[in-house]
Amino acid sequence: MSERSAALLDRPAPGPDALPRRPSPLALPAGLLRTARPRxxxxxxxxxxxxxxxxxxxxxxxxxxxxxxxxxxxxxxxxxxxxxxxxxxxxxxxxxxxxxxxxxxxxxxxxxxxxxxxxxxxxxxxxxxxxxxxxxxxxxxxxxxxxxxxxxxxxxxxxxxxxxxxxxxxxxxxxxxxxxxxxxSRWFLITTGFGALFMVAAKRYSEAVRMEGAQGATRALLTRYTPGYLRFVWQLAAGAAVLGYCLWALESGGVAAGALLPWRQLSMAAFVLAVLRYAYFADRGAAGAPEDVVLRDRPLAVIGLVWAAMYAMAVTDL
Structure with a gap:
């Protein structure tokens, strides 16, 4: 083997930074799309x-x-x-x-x-x-x-x-x-507003529970909120949302003309069940990703579909 060949064999392999990769032309558009959070x-x-x-x-x-x-x-x-x-x-x-x-x-x-x-x-x-x-x-x-x-x-x-x-x-x-x-409707605004606060506070509560005893937090304020306070907020908001929805449903009175049953009033049961089911995950500290709870929990999805069917029959007077 020649001296030149031996030198080539002894030369260390190039590291990963020796030949920088050229970024893909789609990297920037794909990055912008990911930053926009399609999920x-x-x-x-x-x-x-x-x-x-x-x-x-x-x-x-x-x-x-x-x-x-x-x-x-x-x-x-x-x-x-x-x-x-x-x-x-x-x-x-x-x-x-x-x-x-x-x-x-x-x-x-x-x-x-x-x-x-x-x-x-x-x-x-x-x-x-x-x-x-x-x-x-x-x-x-x-x-x-x-x-x-x-x-x-x-x-x-x-x-x-x-x-x-x-x-x-x-x-x-x-x-x-x-x-x-x-x-x-004022009841629509009350139900939606407190329902949103319920989910937001439940999300923060879940994050706070998971971060207890850990160093640092994904959100700066989580170290200043206590799980007990956040639990109080989501429980208060859940109760207000249920009360607002029930008053909204009862405001319409009895059975509409041509309807088989008082669907709007019956939908209260499905709404309350949905809140109770979601509260179960919130109480366990598992509501950190609301979209995952809503989309992946099959019983909650079924309850939601039942509620939607009842409400659809209420607004169409079936």
């Missing part, structure tokens, strides 16, 4: 809540407008996620799970995240004004202002952080009715 878009289906409660889902015009409102609210929510991740990029890099987020990982540059968030926010507000009505645009702007304030400041204020997140869910439920010009 969370299911929350925006709440835009159909008010029209469904009023029995206004039968027409193609209503369905098309609601699809538009869903898209606009999804753009607004994505704008908030992008700005939030851009602001928290440094802190996320020190977190074992959040460091994998595209902005924290460097897949999406911080200026690009800010620019995309601003573009989506402006597009959502302008789209609401041009394609819907002024009230819809005002609600979208209110949501964006409130959520950006949450990213910057309000998420560090005790109790207010819970109210802001719950109000975001309430605005989703309200905006569909506003876009279609549907008057909103």
């Amino acid at each position: 969370q878009w299911v929350k925006n289906l709440l835009v159909v809540a008010a029209p469904a409660a009023a029995g206004r889902l039968a027409s193609w015009d209503a369905a098309g407008r609601l699809a538009l409102v869903f898209a606009l609210f999804t753009a607004a929510a994505a704008a908030v996620y992008l700005v939030n991740d851009a602001r928290d990029a440094e802190a996320d890099r020190a977190h074992p799970a959040k460091r994998l987020r595209p902005v924290a990982a460097g897949v999406v540059p911080v200026p690009v995240a800010y620019a995309a968030g601003a573009a989506l926010a402006l597009g959502a507000a302008a789209g609401g004004a041009v394609l819907c009505n002024a009230a819809t645009a005002a609600l979208l702007v209110a949501y964006l202002v409130m959520q950006f304030a949450y990213c910057v400041w309000l998420k560090h204020v005790l109790v207010v952080d819970l109210a802001v997140v719950a109000t975001g869910f309430l605005l989703r439920a309200v905006i569909g009715g506003v876009a279609l010009g549907i008057p909103l």
